[in-house]
Amino acid sequence: MRFARIVFGLLLALIGLLVTVAGAVAAFWLVGPDNTLDTGEQSLASKGLAVMTAPDLINRHGPKLHVTASAGKPVFVGIGQDIDVSSYLGAAQYTRVVRFDLPARFDTQEMTGRAVPLTAPGRLDWWTVKAAGAGKQSIAWPIVDGRYDVVVMNADGSPGVDAKVTFGIELEGAFGTSLLVLGGGLVLLFAGLLLMFARRRNRPLPPVPVMSPVQATTPVMPYTPPASKQSTQVRRSAGLATALLLVTTGCVAVPTKNVSHQVTTKPAVTLADGQAVVKKYNEINNQANLTRDAKLSETIEGDPTLAQTRAGYQIDRKLDAAGKDKVKPFTYTDPEIGAPQFSAYPMRFVVASGISTDPQSRQLGVWERQDAGSPWLLTHSVYPPLAMKLPPMAGLRMPVKADMAKLPVLPQTAGTNLAAYLSGGAKAKQAALFVPSPGAVNLLTKRAKAKVEDAKETYISTVVDTFQLSGQPLTFIAANGEALVFLTLTEQYRQNIEPGSNAYWTNGAVTAFSSMVKYTQSLHQDYLHQVALAIPRTGKPRILSIDGQLVGAGGS
Template structure:
């Protein structure tokens, strides 16, 4: 039995020594009292524009991720959804971190692409967490279920990222678990040594008086009782089993769950970020208006709104050369944000706002981001009357086929029919499809008067006014199932010159595009109109024109 005790003690002592060393190393070297295990500072260099982790590297959720980055240049470090990060880097060259080996070292892959500098990342609003500047930059993030990436790059978006990156994961209770392992190892080590070194003292043999009828007790091996070596082994076994169960239970609390959800869509913008976009627009738009700076407008607007703005500035410089007749500063107030879900870029959101200098109207606009690295720009902008009923912004979504099948008219058809209606005037067969806005009625009446006046001129033979749909309508579905449609129409107001006569533009906005150039066949004025429609579901009435807002964008003749 002594051999069995020595053998068992040796096994327990060796196991206890290994567990003790592992627990001590984990508790006092790898983890520490902050419950965080990290990679240590790892040098990562890329001749490309960024260092980016693969989404599979962050395949757990629940714990807190700590990221620290530093570099020779001011550095940016951020965490974002893979949907946005992939769009931001696009076809750029960068270094991709694939996995972490032990001892800590990153396996990387060079992704080939272009080296054109990107827009500085700190100014983009889709980062889940971010930090930027000189020296060490640190962020912390409670890891969520989904596809996320860590990105480190030069703060100015230029190539040649040379960073030192540390990734750490904070697991609640990890340090305590390591201490329990350390303590369990000490217990096993002590028990093993006890079995090997302590010899059991045998009691003296009892004196048994001779009794003829005496029957000896059943044979019982030495040490098999509760206080013998086998009893000790049983107690150690029970204790070890309990310790293992405790360690398992304790450890499981801190083990992060593997990601199961990989959402492929997200809201185009948060309410707060959407309001920040409108605030930025208010500031830069007023500045651009005061100097008629089309370059500045390009940073906050996209076509067709930008085309109208450029034309307005050109007309202003022509007919107000002294610069005295400037647009008075105004702002869009109390913006209500409608942010649909998107799975790819471009992304869009809708804003309904008040107008500071016109309480009788509202502004209804579409903001678009072409890719994750570009700013939000105002692409469509109309001004419905404050009395118009607008669709609710809450739960606004992009349409699917089932939504389109329920509408009384497809957006493209609605736009073409609207063009026919405006070209034909109030007597057009298509007029019965629409409920006109006050601005629509004003436009049609104005064009009818202009036609009547122009044909009275001796040098004008006939006048035509033609509207056409341009580009693709942008459609959203409201919570009521209606379609909110934004579209653009071009209009050419054409005057045919009488044979033998000539005509030219001598005054007014048209002279910004053609001044004192004689034409013998035609004169024309070109307009760009932005329109917002509400297309009802089948059987729920006519298409409502919320607003139509035009701008002269050209003039000339032949």
């Protein structure tokens, strides 16, 4: 039995020694008091514009990821969803980290593409976490389920990245667990040594009775303890060691494996980011209006809104060359954001807001981003009266086939019918298909009056006013099932000239596009209208607003 105790004690001591060394190494070399296991500083370089991790490298969530980067020039380090990062770097040359082996082996793949500078990454709003500047830049992020990428770039978006990068994983309680493992190892070690070297005290034998000569002939047998009591100490030591190991190794749970491996969707913007976009628009738009700077407007607007803005500036410069008629600054107030989910770019969101200079109206606009590296641009913008009921912004989504099937009329058909209604006037048969807005009524009244007045001119034979649908309608589905539809209509107001006469534009806004040029067949004014419709599940589409701008004039 002594031999068995020594062998078991030796085995227990060896296990304890190994556990002790492992706990000490983990506590004081690998993890440390900050609970972070890191790779140490590693050199990562790219001839392209970035070093980016493949989304499947971050395949578990729960712990906190730490990334620190430094370079000879200002550096950017950020974490973003793969849907954004892939769009941002999609056509660029960059280096992708495709494999990582502990402690610090990186396998990379060079991705071909353009090496022209990108938009400075720090200016983009979709990063989950980011840091940029000179010297060391650090970020920390509790890893969540999904497809995310770590990106290291030059802060100005230029090619040629050469950075020192450290990756670390913070495991809550890891340092304490390592200390417990260390303690457990010491217990095993001392328990093994105790079994090996402790001497067992022999129990004193009972007194030998005085025997008779007859009894002396019977052999005397030594005392043997019961077998069940022999191994009690060994079993108790082994059980204690096992319990300690189970408790200590269970203190830190294994991070949960990601399940969102497929392409995921995300809202176009968060509420805060959408409000920030509107705030930036307010600032830049007022600057552009003050100087009539169409180039500045290009940074915040896209067509058809940009086309209307350009035309308006051109007219203003013609009619007010001295620049005395300043546009009063205004802002969009209290924006309500409707942000549908998208799985790819382009992305869009809708905003309904007040107008600081017009409390009786609201602004309803669509902001669009073509790719992750481009700015948000206001593409559609209309101004429905405050009394007009708008579809709710919360829960706004892009339509699917089932949504379209529930509508009484498709948006494309509604746009075509609306163009016919406006072309034919208030008495057109298509007028019965819509609930008109005050703006639509005013427009038709104004055009009918203009036709009568223009027909009185001796040099004009007839007047024709034609509206046409331009492009595809942009449709969203509200939480109440209504379709919110944005349309663009073109209008040509045409005055046919009497044979033998000629005519030309001599004054007014039209002279910004054609002035003192004589025409013998016709004169025309060209308008661009933006329209918003609400198509309910039942009933007629409501014209929420129609807002036009003269964008051209001429003749033939």
